[in-house]
Amino acid sequence: MGGEEDIDRAVASSRRCYESDEWQSLTATERGELLDALADEIEANIDRLSRAETLANGKLLSAMRSQVESLPGWYRYYAGLADKVTGDTIQSDKERMFTFTLTEPYGVVGVITPWNSPLMLATYKLAPAFAAGNTAVLKPSEITPVSAIMLAELALDAGFPPGALNVVTGYGDAGAALSTHDNIDKVAFTGGTDTGSKVGAAAGKNIIPATLELGGKSANIVFPDADLDNAVVGAVKGIFAATGQTCIAGSRLFLHESIHDEFVDRLVERAESLALGDPRDENTEMGPVAFDGQFEKVQKYVDIGKEEATLVTGGEQRTDLSGELFYAPTIFTGVENDMRIAQEEIFGPVLSVLTYEDEEEVIELANDTEYGLAAGVWTENVRRAIRVSSKLEAGVVWVNAYRESSFTTPSGGYKKSGIGIEKGKDAIEQYIQRKSVWIETEGIVSDPFKLI
Ligand code: NDP
Numbered sequence: 493m494g495g496e497e498d499i500d501r502a503v504a505s506s507r508r509c510y511e512s513d514e515w516q517s518l519t520a521t522e523r524g525e526l527l528d529a530l531a532d533e534i535e536a537n538i539d540r541l542s543r544a545e546t547l548a549n550g551k552l553l554s555a556m557r558s559q560v561e562s563l564p565g566w567y568r569y570y571a572g573l574a575d576k577v578t579g580d581t582i583q584s585d586k587e588r589m590f591t592f593t594l595t596e597p598y599g600v601v602g603v604i605t606p607w608n609s610p611l612m613l614a615t616y617k618l619a620p621a622f623a624a625g626n627t628a629v630l631k632p633s634e635i636t637p638v639s640a641i642m643l644a645e646l647a648l649d650a651g652f653p654p655g656a657l658n659v660v661t662g663y664g665d666a667g668a669a670l671s672t673h674d675n676i677d678k679v680a681f682t683g684g685t686d687t688g689s690k691v692g693a694a695a696g697k698n699i700i701p702a703t704l705e706l707g708g709k710s711a712n713i714v715f716p717d718a719d720l721d722n723a724v725v726g727a728v729k730g731i732f733a734a735t736g737q738t739c740i741a742g743s744r745l746f747l748h749e750s751i752h753d754e755f756v757d758r759l760v761e762r763a764e765s766l767a768l769g770d771p772r773d774e775n776t777e778m779g780p781v782a783f784d785g786q787f788e789k790v791q792k793y794v795d796i797g798k799e800e801a802t803l804v805t806g807g808e809q810r811t812d813l814s815g816e817l818f819y820a821p822t823i824f825t826g827v828e829n830d831m832r833i834a835q836e837e838i839f840g841p842v843l844s845v846l847t848y849e850d851e852e853e854v855i856e857l858a859n860d861t862e863y864g865l866a867a868g869v870w871t872e873n874v875r876r877a878i879r880v881s882s883k884l885e886a887g888v889v890w891v892n893a894y895r896e897s898s899f900t901t902p903s904g905g906y907k908k909s910g911i912g913i914e915k916g917k918d919a920i921e922q923y924i925q926r927k928s929v930w931i932e933t934e935g936i937v938s939d940p941f942k943l944i
Pocket of ligand 1: 604605606607608609613631632633634635662663664665666667668669671682683684685687688690691705706707708738739740837839865905909910
């Protein structure tokens with residue numbers, strides 16, 4: 493239950509570390525070596541880390557394990573990038589001037605993360621932030637604080653100087669104290685759009701940059717020429733993987749009217765056969781909702797959906813299982829795009845199915861949301877794939893795939909889904925500032941009254 497004072501101490505500690513000779517004297521290559529060493533530490537602790545994640549948020553151990561297994565790759569990718577971030581020598585149009593740019597870190601980065609993929613979402617920020625030469629204070633979600641503390645311990649074991657990564661656990665007030673702190677130089681946030689808006693406002697007040705990765709209501713569009721077997725898998729993956737508790741959930745499924753009935757039948761059959769149970773059991777396909785408040789939110793939206801549309805399966809707690817947070821995979825049909833279950837993020841296993849007549853209409857409907865995080869397109873027609881993906885207002889579009897992610901490939905939210913880029917080599921730009929340096933080469937100072 494860290495609070496303002498703890499955030500104050502953590503920021504001061506990360507500042508001290510940032511300004512220390514120990515940190516400042518590290519070359520970019522040496523920072524890369526630290527990140528490599530952290531990757532080794534994570535590799536040696538995959539079991540502990542993935543169990544900590546599952547015990548805290550109830551997501552499948554197999555899914556958390558594969559996330560944790562992927563993390564060393566992320567740290568190694570940015571380790572390699574650390575000494576490849578370069579400035580430019582500029583072809584100046586001014587006589588006698590030699591100009592070049594330097595890339596420099598911001599200083600102390602405040603990192604605030606949600607509970608659904610704790611270590612992975614922290615890594616999206618920390619790896620490029622460290623590679624660029626910043627230090628950081630991480631405030632994880634109140635629901636999933638443990639893995640962040642473990643990560644800080646591993647960073648120390650890897651040789652990071654004390655203070656390079658501070659973790660303050662706590663509730664929203666700790667997050668607010670961090671994002672409004674006047675001694676951080678940059679904030680990187682993943683979470684809900686309402687909270688993101690507050691974090692962005694605080695950054696604006698302090699005139700610091702903010703990277704915001706926020707909510708979504710992503711469209712998963714099936715065209716009549718799609719491979720329907722694959723598209724059914726993609727629809728299930730889009731909404732029931734991770735119990736729907738993912739920012740990129742394909743929570744609005746658009747079906748062409750000619751395939752609607754058959755597709756829904758197949759989807760319902762699959763939804764009803766999903767194996768719910770203990771997330772630590774390797775046969776489980778869908779685990780519980782993460783915590784009471786989230787369960788209540790899911791039930792609230794299902795109640796709203798029952799008033800607005802047609803419930804075809806689910807819509808209730810699964811009381812046959814031991815544990816109170818199991819929710820039946822839920823599908824609504826007859827959904828119109830202006831209904832609340834089509835516009836508001838539920839963050840649970842609840843799918844809204846909509847129909848459309850033609851390509852133009854579905855693009856318009858898909859874009860008719862305040863969010864713009866992700867989208868899926870299912871078609872065998874390559875021209876259509878290119879046309880539609882370029883017209884969708886979303887930071888990532890998957891064609892004949894869904895929920896793919898890699899450290900190599902940048903993405904960021906459009907519209908109210910966020911500001912800035914994470915992943916890929918572009919992400920490191922979020923953690924550096926560029927300085928231009930002008931050097932006069934002939935010893936002649938230009939006319940003091942003429943600026944240009
Ligand atoms: P929240 O926005 O509620 O919380 C995110 C983090 O912010 C938590 O650590 C939280 O602390 C903290 N926080 C709460 N209030 C404030 C505040 N006033 N100032 C600063 N920090 C604050 O999101 P959830 O944890 O509920 O996560 C779910 C949301 O995250 C969904 O909307 C989802 O779409 C989004 N998300 C986006 C992703 C993306 O890449 N775009 C990826 C994953 C999730 P506390 O735990 O105490 O509330």
